[in-house]
Amino acid sequence: MTEIPAWWVAFSGLFFIVNTIFFIGLTVALYKIVKIMQELQPKVEDLTLKVNGLVGTLQDVAVKLDDVAGSLKTTVNVVGGSAQRISGTAEMVSRATTPSLIKFMPYVRYGMAAMKIFRFITSFRRAR
Secondary structure, rough: OOOOOOOHHHHHHHHHHHHHHHHHHHHHHHHHHHHHHHHHHHHHHHEEEHHHHHHHHHHHHHHHHHHHHHHHHHHHHHHHHHHHHHHHHHHHHHHHHHHHHHHHHHHHHHHHHHHHHHHHHHHHHHHH
């Protein structure tokens, strides 16, 4: 009959002992992980409630922002219409007054030239 070598028996025994130590270590680690998870469970539930509350608040804010955007759009449309009317009125006034202003334009030029000459003369006198 064939005998098992002594080194093989020693190696198998050492492997069994190391395996047993690792198994015990893993069991202790698993126990600690379960304990930590049980401690964290209430905190996670509390955070979940807070997050759900914030989601509700954010949805309310989004609805209010949507309302404000609609109101702003309406205001912009109203102001835009008013600005268009004012622009049209100003254009009509300028068209109506342009012919009469063209008649007086030479007199305005003469007056401005006279003002420039007057300023030049007064500045020349001051310089003396």
